[in-house]
Amino acid sequence: MSEELRTEEEQVEALKKWWDENGKSLIVTVVVVLAGYFGWNSYQENQRSQGEAASSIYQQLVNKATKPLAEQTEADKTELETVAAQLKAEYPASLYAKFAGLYMAKFAIEANNFDAAATELQLLVDAGEQSPVTYLAQVRLARVFIQQEKLDEALALVTTTPDVSFAAQYEETKGDVLFAKGELAAALSAYQAARASATALGINTQVLSRKIDDLAGAKLAGADA
Numbered sequence: 001m002s003e004e005l006r007t008e009e010e011q012v013e014a015l016k017k018w019w020d021e022n023g024k025s026l027i028v029t030v031v032v033v034l035a036g037y038f039g040w041n042s043y044q045e046n047q048r049s050q051g052e053a054a055s056s057i058y059q060q061l062v063n064k065a066t067k068p069l070a071e072q073t074e075a076d077k078t079e080l081e082t083v084a085a086q087l088k089a090e091y092p093a094s095l096y097a098k099f100a101g102l103y104m105a106k107f108a109i110e111a112n113n114f115d116a117a118a119t120e121l122q123l124l125v126d127a128g129e130q131s132p133v134t135y136l137a138q139v140r141l142a143r144v145f146i147q148q149e150k151l152d153e154a155l156a157l158v159t160t161t162p163d164v165s166f167a168a169q170y171e172e173t174k175g176d177v178l179f180a181k182g183e184l185a186a187a188l189s190a191y192q193a194a195r196a197s198a199t200a201l202g203i204n205t206q207v208l209s210r211k212i213d214d215l216a217g218a219k220l221a222g223a224d225a
Helices: 002-065 074-090 095-110 113-124 130-148 152-160 164-180 185-200 206-224
Strands: none
Touching: 002 074, 002 095, 002 164, 074 095, 095 113, 113 130, 130 152, 130 164, 152 164, 164 185, 164 206, 185 206
């Protein structure tokens, strides 16, 4: 029994010694861990709250933007631009901000302000993300460059299709660039590739078919001449 008591006393003394040496640091560690845990929960809650707020603002933008252009008043257009700018300013790192950038470019195109549209789209392209938003921005920027007669820059943006689901848009835009450059055979080939991709994806090909027919007719007329 005395041996057992001595062993217990030694254990108690060892525990006291360990506490003197390590107790304070243990308390600090626990506090840091708990602070980190509650801090992370607070961060997640903040992110969720911000996400909901951004989603609500974006829904306002979508609802207003779906109103036919012919029915939009100047006040409507101003409000649309304000809501889009709010999303970009308050939630710059969110996907909603990127969508807002696409909308702002759309509004600029509708106003024939191609410089402003190019600026918005270039920001999205320069972000370098491999995402549908970037792919869409890239093909839209190419179309803006066509309007600005920056044909080489436009062609560089659509020479390679980044994703099969965007093949029809990229090939059609490539055809538009080549047509503008006077390279009719290459343009026809691009339109045909676009129509094949659109058909595979179940996309309406009426416009593409008209471009192909018009271009084929122009080539035949040129050959007869």
